[in-house]
Amino acid sequence: MMQKKFDFDKLEIELPDSISKIERRKFLKMGFAITGLLLGGKILSLTSVVDKGYAFQKEKYPYKPHYSMLIYQNRCIDCELCMEACSKTNQVPSYGYRTTILQRKMPQAIDQQIEFIPVLCNQCNRPPCVTGCPTRATYKDKRNGIVMMINKKCIGCKTCMTACPYNARYYNEEKHAVDKCDFCYGSRLSKGLTTTACAEVCPAGVRIFGDLSDPNSEIFRMVHQLERTIWVLRPESGAAPNVFYTRG
C-alpha cells in the first residue's frame, strides 16, 4: 500500500477564521453528545434528571401486567426459606440457584454489623442477556415483561451468564440449558396463582411481588412514594431492572 505523502510546508495553519460555521457546529454537537447534554443528561448529568427517574416516568410500563418485585433489604434474616421454596417449586438443582441471599459485613458499624441482600433475576427492561443470546433462546415476554427461556433453543454457550449484571443465571445440566428465575411464571403464575413461591413463603415480608402497571397494587404505591428511598442494584449497567430495593 502506498503511503499518502504530505507536503508539510504547504499545509495551511488552522485559525479560528478558517473553520466554517458548520464545521464548528458539528464539533460542538459531538461534544454535547459525549457529555450527554443531547441525551437529557443521562450520561454526565449537566441537566436535571429529576423527572426522568425511572419509577416516575409516565410511559415506562410497557407490559400489562408489568411484574415487578420490591425487596425490604433490612428485613431479611437469611432463613433461606425462599431458596428452599424456589428449589422445590422450580426443581432447581443443588449446584444452581434462581434466587440467593448475599451478605454484607460491616464490622465497624454500630449495632447490627451484617446485612442480608436477597437477589434474583431483575427481569430487566433492557436485558443484556437477551441482547447477547445468539439463538434467541432467551427473550423478553411481550405480555408481562418476564425474561423467559426456550430450553430447546439454548446451545449452552453461556453468553447470557456473562452478560447478566446480576449473576442470576446458571447452567442446568438436566435441562441442557441455562436456567433462571421467571417470577414462577411456569410453575405458578400461569396456573392462576398471583405471587411467587419466594414471596409467599417469606416469614419477614421481605419480598413484595406485584404488578407495577396497576396504580392500586401495593408495589406501585410503595415504589412511587417520594418519602421512601428506592434503589436498584447496578444501575450503571443501564439494564433498567424491575427488582427494587428499600428499607423500612
Place this chain on the structure above:
Amino acid sequence: MKNLKNLNVLIFVLICIISLILPNVEVTKAEDIIIYTKPVKAVSFNHKAHSEDYGISCNICHDKIFQMEALNVEKSNDFNHRSFSKGKYCGACHDGKKGFAMDKQCTKCHIGVKGLNTKAKK
C-alpha cells in the same frame, strides 16, 4: 461365702446403674452461645453476656419465661415474634425500654443459615 459373692455382684450392678444415671443428673452448665434453629434458621443468643456481662440474675428468666433446659422453648408453637410483641419469651425484656426493640436491627440476633454454617465450621 455365697452371700458375699451375691453382694459383690449387687454392688457391681449398683455401680453400673449409678454411673449410667449420674451424667444425666449432673447439672450441666449452659453453653455460652445458644443457637435456635426453630421456627427459623437461625437465632444466636449470647447466654454468657446476658447472665454475666449484663448482670441479669438467673431467676429473671428461669423458670418463668424460659425453662432451664436450653432449646426446650423451640417445642412451643407460639415461640415467634407475634408472641414477643405481647411480652412473651424474648419480648419480656426486649420491648425497647429494658432491652433493644425487636422490630429493628434484625441481624443482631438473626444470624441466618450463613451464620449457622460458619458457627458449625468452627
